[in-house]
Amino acid sequence: AQSVTQLDSHVSVSEGTPVLLRCNYSSSYSPSLFWYVQHPNKGLQLLLKYTSAATLVKGINGFEAEFKKSETSFHLTKPSAHMSDAAEYFCVVSSSGSARQLTFGSGTQLTVLP
Amino acid sequence: KAGVTQTPRYLIKTRGQQVTLSCSPISGHRSVSWYQQTPGQGLQFLFEYFSETQRNKGNFPGRFSGRQFSNSRSEMNVSTLELGDSALYLCASKALTGTAGGEAFFGQGTRLTVV
Numbered sequence: 001a002q003s004v005t006q007l008d009s010h011v012s013v014s015e016g017t018p019v020l021l022r023c024n025y026s027s028s029y030s031p032s033l034f035w036y037v038q039h040p041n042k043g044l045q046l047l048l049k050y051t052s053a054a055t056l057v058k059g060i061n062g063f064e065a066e067f068k069k070s071e072t073s074f075h076l077t078k079p080s081a082h083m084s085d086a087a088e089y090f091c092v093v094s095s096s097g098s099a100r101q102l103t104f105g106s107g108t109q110l111t112v113l114p
Numbered sequence: 115k116a117g118v119t120q121t122p123r124y125l126i127k128t129r130g131q132q133v134t135l136s137c138s139p140i141s142g143h144r145s146v147s148w149y150q151q152t153p154g155q156g157l158q159f160l161f162e163y164f165s166e167t168q169r170n171k172g173n174f175p176g177r178f179s180g181r182q183f184s185n186s187r188s189e190m191n192v193s194t195l196e197l198g199d200s201a202l203y204l205c206a207s208k209a210l211t212g213t214a215g216g217e218a219f220f221g222q223g224t225r226l227t228v229v
Binding site: 043044101102106 | 147157170206218221
């Protein structure tokens with residue numbers, strides 16, 4: 001079984017300040033982890049992925065995430081928020097074995113204040 | 115390379131009717147998955163197809179069905195529509211199935227409204 005918990009349903013930051021979106025996962029197998037972003041009325045766009053290589057993963061638009069097995073966490077960070085970062089972010093787990101489908105967290109709505 | 119194409123983008127149906135949604139994956143991708151997104155339940159997995167075979171199914175009633183054609187295009191059908199079926203239906207394609215690390219590419223979705 002696999003599951004994902006996004007610890008904050010809403011995060012609000014000021015433009016130019018750091019962003020932290022928190023994610024914890026549970027998986028019976030070695031997981032692959034992803035962060036996706038969804039802008040209003042749009043599909044999902046992949047920001048970054050972890051697949052058992054380097055634990056610090058860099059993605060698009062300045063985002064990065066660190067895989068911490070001991071804490072079962074995969075938090076998403078960005079040093080400086082931009083107005084265009086306002087969107088909903090999903091942490092996703094995919095495991096090998098029979099549970100190959102993606103399991104999504106409940107999402108974190110990021111608001112960026114001017 | 116063209117992305118994942120879903121048609122139609124918007125659909126309004128009446129309770130009791132049936133609906134068919136279409137998804138064309140990225141060229142060369144043979145795995146297609148379907149997801150339902152609602153404000154209350156979030157994103158939930160419906161099913162996955164690979165080489166015209168259903169490989170995985172989520173926890174949805176039998177009114178939800180799908181199929182995949184030899185060109186990897188997929189259709190999803192919902193019969194006897196209920197108000198609760200109103201949702202954004204997302205399709206995702208992957209190059210390989212069984213590869214946990216393979217990233218999924220999503221279409222823009224079909225917004226289904228049941229009245």
